[in-house]
Each structure stands twice: as structure tokens, then as C-alpha cells.
Amino acid sequence: MAKYRVLIVEDSPTMRQLLVFALRRLRDVEIVEAQDGMDGLRKISSDHYDIALIDINMPVMDGLKLIRLIRDEESLKQIPIVVVTTEGADEDRERALALGANEYLTKPIQANRVLTVVKDLLKDND
Amino acid sequence: MSSHDPKFLARAEELLGIFRKGAEFSRELLRENERLRAKLAAVQDRQETAARSPETWEKLRVELLARIATLEAEYTSVRERLDQVERENNQFAQRYIEIEEENNNLANLYVASYQLHSTLDPDEVLKSIVEIAINLIGAEVFGVYLLNEETGELRAVACEGADLESFPRIQLGQGMLGKAVAAHEATCWDVPQRGGDLSQPVVCVPLAVHDRPVGAIVVHGLLQQKSGFTPLDHELFNMLGRHAATAIFAARLYSHSARKLNTIQGFIDLLTK
Numbered sequence: 001m002a003k004y005r006v007l008i009v010e011d012s013p014t015m016r017q018l019l020v021f022a023l024r025r026l027r028d029v030e031i032v033e034a035q036d037g038m039d040g041l042r043k044i045s046s047d048h049y050d051i052a053l054i055d056i057n058m059p060v061m062d063g064l065k066l067i068r069l070i071r072d073e074e075s076l077k078q079i080p081i082v083v084v085t086t087e088g089a090d091e092d093r094e095r096a097l098a099l100g101a102n103e104y105l106t107k108p109i110q111a112n113r114v115l116t117v118v119k120d121l122l123k124d125n126d
Numbered sequence: 127m128s129s130h131d132p133k134f135l136a137r138a139e140e141l142l143g144i145f146r147k148g149a150e151f152s153r154e155l156l157r158e159n160e161r162l163r164a165k166l167a168a169v170q171d172r173q174e175t176a177a178r179s180p181e182t183w184e185k186l187r188v189e190l191l192a193r194i195a196t197l198e199a200e201y202t203s204v205r206e207r208l209d210q211v212e213r214e215n216n217q218f219a220q221r222y223i224e225i226e227e228e229n230n231n232l233a234n235l236y237v238a239s240y241q242l243h244s245t246l247d248p249d250e251v252l253k254s255i256v257e258i259a260i261n262l263i264g265a266e267v268f269g270v271y272l273l274n275e276e277t278g279e280l281r282a283v284a285c286e287g288a289d290l291e292s293f294p295r296i297q298l299g300q301g302m303l304g305k306a307v308a309a310h311e312a313t314c315w316d317v318p319q320r321g322g323d324l325s326q327p328v329v330c331v332p333l334a335v336h337d338r339p340v341g342a343i344v345v346h347g348l349l350q351q352k353s354g355f356t357p358l359d360h361e362l363f364n365m366l367g368r369h370a371a372t373a374i375f376a377a378r379l380y381s382h383s384a385r386k387l388n389t390i391q392g393f394i395d396l397l398t399k
Binding site for chain 1: 226229230233234236237238240241254257258260261262263264266349350351352
């Protein structure tokens with residue numbers, strides 16, 4: 001059984017594959033993918049995850065709504081959340097962080113940066 | 127409590143024991159003091175002997191100077207080795223960063239290529255191109271153009287950041303975009319900008335299969351956080367120019383052949399029924 005379980009909630013298959021590539025370099029990690037906010041909510045509610053990487057602009061349910069729902073749920077509110085988005089404006093960043101996101105990364109992503117952020121959050125949560 | 131009281135006797139014994147230990151400790155200190163005094167006297171005696179004899183003194187001085195010279199040489203050698211190790215360490219660290227960057231770039235190129243060739247559906251291929259432009263290049267306003275080989279006109283068939291109809295049509299070989307597409311090489315104009323002025327492209331990536339133009343990706347604006355193009359972006363432009371074109375070409379060919387196959391199958395069914 002893997003030490004860490006990571007959930008990627010992202011509608012773009014290209015982006016999901018890129019994130020999986022970056023996160024695979026973490027040892028002992030199991031990566032689960034969700035293709036929109038609703039799929040993400042279903043998966044995060046039904047299993048244990050150590051961290052979630054969430055996009056903002058997604059069909060069915062956007063990332064901000066998903067973050068709000070996670071933070072409102074007692075059993076999920078401790079899960080660290082990293083936002084990975086194209087939205088680079090300060091107000092978007094502030095909104096996501098105010099809702100409870102732990103980190104905010106903008107696209108195009110740097111695999112190293114993603115890895116560092118995820119490692120730090122997993123370490124903090126250990 | 128009388129002097130015959132067992133408790134009193136025990137207490138007296140205990141005190142005596144403490145005094146005895148104290149006396150023993152004092153004797154030990156005296157012995158140690160004597161030993162050190164003898165040692166000091168011996169050292170003083172040696173120094174005095176050396177001072178009285180210039181030859182012994184000179185010999186000692188030469189020995190000490192030789193020892194100092196050896197130690198200095200060793201120190202210099204160790205210092206040089208340390209500097210060398212530090213230099214090597216810095217080189218390895220630099221190399222590690224370069225390899226890491228190279229690894230990331232290859233991952234991006236692999237993912238882009240994988241997504242482009244993972245389908246034979248023309249719409250899916252266009253969707254992949256759009257995703258690559260947004261997520262890997264950081265384009266905010268752009269159009270994906272396809273060439274009508276009969277008329278030589280390029281028309282936007284997929285886009286982001288503006289209405290499809292608002293993207294200008296391009297005549298192959300004419301105007302800045304038409305010439306850029308005909309040149310078969312990615313062209314960048316000026317400093318990357320934001321806002322997406324459709325009359326002012328930032329970059330044009332011609333899509334071509336064996337120098338046969340298929341279309342182009344024309345970027346008019348970049349994401350706010352994207353301040354310029356990196357070497358990886360240029361690699362992606364080159365990769366997209368070839369792989370996106372091949373993917374579009376293959377998908378179109380496949381859908382044409384699938385349609386033809388259906389028509390032929392229909393005829394055969396009609397004839398054989």
C-alpha cells in the first residue's frame with residue numbers, strides 16, 4: 001500500500017498527464033485522477049487522500065466550489081489543497097486561498113515547483 | 127535518643143563513612159598534585175637543559191620549523207583539494223539543475239506528443255492542440271487554423287479567448303501571417319503581450335507535413351503570468367509544427383477513409399441484397 005494518496009482534479013487530460021509525470025517522482029505515492037469537480041468530490045469523499053491538486057475552471061463543478069465543499073466537511077477539511085490554474089490574477093489567488101487552498105500554482109506549471117509544494121505540504125501534514 | 131539507640135549508631139556510622147570518603151578524596155587530590163608537580167618540574171628541567179645547550183635548542187627549532195612547514199604544505203594541499211571538491215560540487219549542482227530542467231522539458235514534449243497522437247478523431251486532435259497551447263505554452267488568446275488546399279485560405283477552426291468568427295482569414299503567402307505560414311518556421315513578433323489584439327499576432331506556428339502546409343497556430347495573447355517565451359516554448363513550437371500537423375493529417379485521412387469505406391459498404395450492401 002502506498003504511503004501517500006494524491007488526488008488530481010483536472011479536466012484537461014494533457015494537464016493530468018503532466019501532473020502525474022511530475023508526482024510520480026515522489027516515492028511511495030498513489031495518484032488518482034478526477035476529470036471534473038463533481039468526480040473529484042465523489043472520489044475525495046469515498047476514500048482517504050493525503051493531498052488534492054485542483055484546477056479552477058472545470059465543467060460540472062468548478063474548483064472553487066469543490067474547495068468550499070471540502071473545507072465545509074469535517075472529515076475532509078484537513079486535506080491540503082493545491083490549486084493549479086491558468087488564472088494568474090491576484091484576486092483569483094486571494095479568493096482561492098481565502099476559501100482554504102494551501103497553495104496556488106499558475107499554468108504553465110514547473111514540475112519542480114509542483115513537486116516541492118506537494119512534498120512540503122505532505123511533510124507538514126505528517 | 128540515647129547513644130545506645132540503634133538509629134543514633136547508624137547515623138554515626140553514616141557520618142564516619144562520609145568523613146572517611148572525604149579523607150580518601152583529599153589523599154587522592156594530594157597524590158595528583160604531587161604527580162603534576164613532578165611533571166611540571168620535568169618539563170621545566172627539559173626546557174632549561176635545551177636553553178643551556180644551543181645545539182639542542184637549534185635542533186629543536188629546526189625540527190619545529192620543519193614540522194610547521196610540513197603542516198603548512200598539508201594545509202595548502204587540503205585547502206586546494208577542498209576548493210576543487212567545492213568546484214566539482216558546484217558543477218554537479220549546476221548539472222543537476224540542467225538535467226532536471228531537461229527532464230521537465232522532455233516530459234512536457236512527451237505529454238504533448240502523446241496527447242496529439244492518442245486519437246484519430248479530428249475534433250479530439252484540435253482539442254489536444256488547444257489544451258497544449260493553454261497548459262504548456264501559456265497562450266490565452268489564439269486560433270488554430272486549417273488550410274483549404276483548393277482556395278489556399280487558412281480559416282480558424284478552434285480557438286480560445288475570442289469568438290471563432292473574429293479571427294481573421296489568412297491567404298497563404300500573403301500578409302504577415304500568410305507569409306509566416308508559407309515559411310514553415312515558427313515566427314515570433316515583438317514582446318509577448320496580453321489583451322489579445324487579433325490584428326497583432328505574437329507568434330505563428332505553421333503546421334506542415336513534409337513542407338506541405340496543413341494549417342497554423344496563431345497566438346495573439348499570453349496568460350498574465352507568462353512574461354515571455356522560454357527555450358522550452360520554442361521546442362514546443364517546433365514539435366507542434368510537425369506533430370500537430372501529422373496528427374491532423376492522419377485524423378483527416380482516417381475520417382475520409384472511414385467515410386469512403388461506409389459509402390462502399392453501402393453500395394456493396396445495396397448490390398448484394
